[in-house]
Amino acid sequence: xxxxxxxxxxxxxxxxxxxxxxGRASVLEPYLQRVSCQQLFFANLQRPRNGGPPVGxxxxxxxxxxxxxxxxxxxxxxxxxxxxxxxxxxxxxDRDRHADLAxxxxxxxxxxxxxxxxxxxxSRWVASDVDRALVIVLSxxxxxxxxxxxxxxxxxxxxxxxxxxxxxxxxxMGLFADDRAPAVDRWLERKLNVVTPGxxxxxxxxxxxxxxxxxxxxxxxxxxxxxxxxxxxxxxxxWSGRYDHLREVTREDVIAARGAAGGKxxxxxxxxxxxLFRHAKKNGQVFRNPTLRIRVPRQDGGIIQALPQADIDQxxxxxxxxxIRLIMALAAVHAARPKMIRTMRLDDVDLGNRRITVGGHxxxxxxxxHRALLDWLDYRRTRWPNTANPYLLITxxxxxELGPAGRLWTTRATRNLTATLERLRVDRQLEEALTHGPDPxxxxxxxxxxxxxxxxxxxxxxxxxxxxxxxxxxx
Numbered sequence: 001x002x003x004x005x006x007x008x009x010x011x012x013x014x015x016x017x018x019x020x021x022x023g024r025a026s027v028l029e030p031y032l033q034r035v036s037c038q039q040l041f042f043a044n045l046q047r048p049r050n051g052g053p054p055v056g057x058x059x060x061x062x063x064x065x066x067x068x069x070x071x072x073x074x075x076x077x078x079x080x081x082x083x084x085x086x087x088x089x090x091x092x093x094d095r096d097r098h099a100d101l102a103x104x105x106x107x108x109x110x111x112x113x114x115x116x117x118x119x120x121x122x123s124r125w126v127a128s129d130v131d132r133a134l135v136i137v138l139s140x141x142x143x144x145x146x147x148x149x150x151x152x153x154x155x156x157x158x159x160x161x162x163x164x165x166x167x168x169x170x171x172x173m174g175l176f177a178d179d180r181a182p183a184v185d186r187w188l189e190r191k192l193n194v195v196t197p198g199x200x201x202x203x204x205x206x207x208x209x210x211x212x213x214x215x216x217x218x219x220x221x222x223x224x225x226x227x228x229x230x231x232x233x234x235x236x237x238x239w240s241g242r243y244d245h246l247r248e249v250t251r252e253d254v255i256a257a258r259g260a261a262g263g264k265x266x267x268x269x270x271x272x273x274x275x276l277f278r279h280a281k282k283n284g285q286v287f288r289n290p291t292l293r294i295r296v297p298r299q300d301g302g303i304i305q306a307l308p309q310a311d312i313d314q315x316x317x318x319x320x321x322x323x324i325r326l327i328m329a330l331a332a333v334h335a336a337r338p339k340m341i342r343t344m345r346l347d348d349v350d351l352g353n354r355r356i357t358v359g360g361h362x363x364x365x366x367x368x369x370h371r372a373l374l375d376w377l378d379y380r381r382t383r384w385p386n387t388a389n390p391y392l393l394i395t396x397x398x399x400x401e402l403g404p405a406g407r408l409w410t411t412r413a414t415r416n417l418t419a420t421l422e423r424l425r426v427d428r429q430l431e432e433a434l435t436h437g438p439d440p441x442x443x444x445x446x447x448x449x450x451x452x453x454x455x456x457x458x459x460x461x462x463x464x465x466x467x468x469x470x471x472x473x474x475x
Contacts (some may be wrong), residue, residue, distance in 0.1 A: 007032050011032060012028070012032065012100040015028055015031035015032045015034075015035055016031075017396075018031045018034070018035075019031055020261055024386050027461070037337075050235045051423070053260055058334050059096075070464065081161055084239065086463065087148070087150070087151055088140075088147075089150050089151075089155075090117045090136050090137060090151065090152060090155035090156075091155045091158060093136045093139070093155065095135065095136075098133055098139055098140065099139050099327075100139040100140065101139075102137070102141075103138055103139055103140075103141060104142070105138045105143070105173070106134060106135065106138040106139060108171070108173065108323065109134045109138055109169055109173060110131060110134060112169050112172050113127070113130050113131065113169045114117035114127070115135060115169065116169060116172070117130070119388055120387075120388050120400050120402070120462050121384065121385075121386035121387040121388050121389075121399065121400060122169070122386075122400050123386075123400070125328040126162070126165070126400050129161050129162055129165075130161075130162065130165050130166055130169065131158075131164040132159075132161060133152075133156050133159075133161040133162065133163075133165075134166065134169065134340070136155060136156070136159075136161075137155075137156075137166065137170070141175075145175075146175055146177040147175050147176055148177045148178075148179045149163075149167060149177070149179055149180050149281055150180070152166065152167070152177050152334060155239070156346050157360075165400075171258075173181055183197045184207075184208070184211060187226075187312075188204055188207060191229055191230075191233055191288045192204060192236075194237065194240070194410070195236050195237065195240050195243075196239075196240040196243065196244055196247070198243075198244045198245035199236060199239060199240055199243070199244075199245060199246055201429055202245075202246050202285050203229070203236060203276065205283070205285075206241045206275070206279040207225055207228075207229055207470055208274050209279060209440040210224065210228065211225050211275065211368075212287045218393070227268070227272075228271075228272040228276075228310060229272075231265070231268050231269050231272045232257075232269060232272045232273055232276065235257045235260075235269070238257075239253065245246065245279055246276075246277070246285065246286050247285075247286050247287060249286075249290055251266065251291075251294070253290070254273060254290050254291050254294055255294065256266060256293065257269060257273065257463075258270055258296065266445045267295055270291070270294060270296045273291050274291040274294075277289045277290060277291045277293075282433050288356065303459075303460045303463045303464065304426060304430050304456070304457065304460035305420055306430055306431065306434075306464070306466075307423055307424070307427040308419070311417070311418040311419040311423075312332075312419055312424075313429075314417055314418070315332075315414055315417055315419040315424065316387070317418065318413050318414065319413065321375060322372070322375045322376040322378075322379040323379075323393060323453060324413040325372045325375065325376075326339055326372040326373060326375075327374045327393070327410060327421070328413070328414070328421070328424065329368055329369045329372045330358065330369065331421040331424040331425050331428070332343075332367055332424040332428055333368060333369055333425055333427075333428065333473075334356070334358045334363055334369065334428075335425045335429050335432075336359065336425065337359070337420050337421075337422070337425060338407065338410050338411055338422070339407070340358055341393065341410055342391070342404045342405045342406070342407065342409075343391065343404050344357075344358070344393065345390050345391055346390055346391070346392055346393045347390070348392065349365075349373060349392065350365075351365075351370070351374075352372065354375075356369065356371060358447065358448075361447070361448030363446075373401055376392075376393075379453070380394065381456070383399075384399040387399045387400070388402065389401065389402055389403075390402065391403075391404045391405065393410070395407050428448055429449070430457055430460060430461060432446060433457045433458055433460070433461035434461045434465065436462075438452035438457075438459070438461040438462040438465070439458060440455045440457075441454070
């Protein structure tokens with residue numbers, strides 16, 4: 001601020017430019033009063049005044065004596081924030097020209113990657129790929145900068161390098177910023193992109209409550225949220241063409257949606273709609289619940305049939321490797337679901353006491369499963385001696401990580417067969433009911449299944465035994 005006018009330098013410069021634009025000389029004060037904003041100003045870009053005596057024919061400027069050097073500035077701990085964030089492009093990296101192996105962040109990242117590789121059991125090829133990726137990303141890295149996922153993904157994926165392992169190293173150093181959109185957001189955008197905004201807001205709130213839980217509700221399984229939304233998506237699209245909000249949906253609309261489906265789908269649709277409107281009514285998004293007192297008779301599913309021996313023999317022939325033999329033994333002997341098989345840990349196997357834990361239920365270890373376990377553990381120890389993965393079944397990809405095997409890898413052997421892993425599991429439980437009698441309590445104790453499921457298996461076994469008795473010895 002100056003003492004003469006009481007305005008800052010930028011305001012006086014703005015008033016001066018306004019006078020020049022008017023084309024005539026004028027007093028500065030009125031223009032200063034009219035200044036309400038300034039243009040964007042960058043330091044050292046304004047043309048300085050040419051002060052001092054004239055030069056050339058009119059005189060000679062006298063050079064000033066060099067003054068004493070200014071004292072060094074003290075650090076204030078404040079950093080000028082960037083004007084905008086510019087993304088870096090690592091796709092044109094050339095190791096011969098751009099690599100800086102003396103960068104402190106790169107040296108530290110190499111130490112972190114070496115320690116992480118020793119803990120995870122990385123092979124020398126995996127460790128070499130991670131080292132190449134770190135050289136690309138951190139050669140020109142400056143202190144305080146963060147590295148975003150969207151910046152490293154094109155460069156590393158184009159060179160066939162692992163983005164996940166590199167991001168894990170950077171995250172341990174505190175340099176990684178994951179700017180990817182959450183998978184839930186992409187999924188909801190794909191499912192609800194053409195739904196009316198008034199309906200979409202309620203449905204999105206309901207889906208997120210199912211996934212994450214709420215103040216007075218526990219989160220549901222992710223598969224449950226997927227099934228619910230997939231079941232009612234056609235209904236929401238049909239309602240979006242007529243209504244702007246769920247408050248306009250009537251009981252007749254719900255009954256019409258129920259009538260448009262049949263069998264098991266009808267029951268699933270009503271259950272999903274009942275959950276949606278219950279959530280909306282609880283949060284004050286609708287005035288009344290149109291799904292009240294709308295019932296659908298539960299489907300009994302019919303009698304469970306046993307697998308023919310030819311289909312079982314075909315599945316046995318497909319078990320040619322140690323991992324597939326163990327997977328089939330767990331499904332056909334211990335009635336383990338595919339998810340239980342791939343998430344089983346090494347601690348669940350007790351070879352000394354010949355016990356195994358399947359889905360939290362401890363069972364005795366039979367000879368067939370015992371031999372399959374020994375063969376698989378020998379193969380695992382020979383194939384991946386340095387792995388730190390705690391899961392029983394691992395693959396070439398998960399051997400250098402800490403997660404379970406994938407669902408498609410677990411079910412790959414019986415995917416095109418009649419005797420799939422799920423059918424083998426069902427046949428094992430039915431065989432237990434046929435052999436030891438249709439007792440639901442016995443089935444619950446042996447396999448740890450729900451009482452309703454045990455009753456269904458017992459009823460199916462009782463019906464099959466009655467059919468056999470009526471047929472006589474010939475059948």
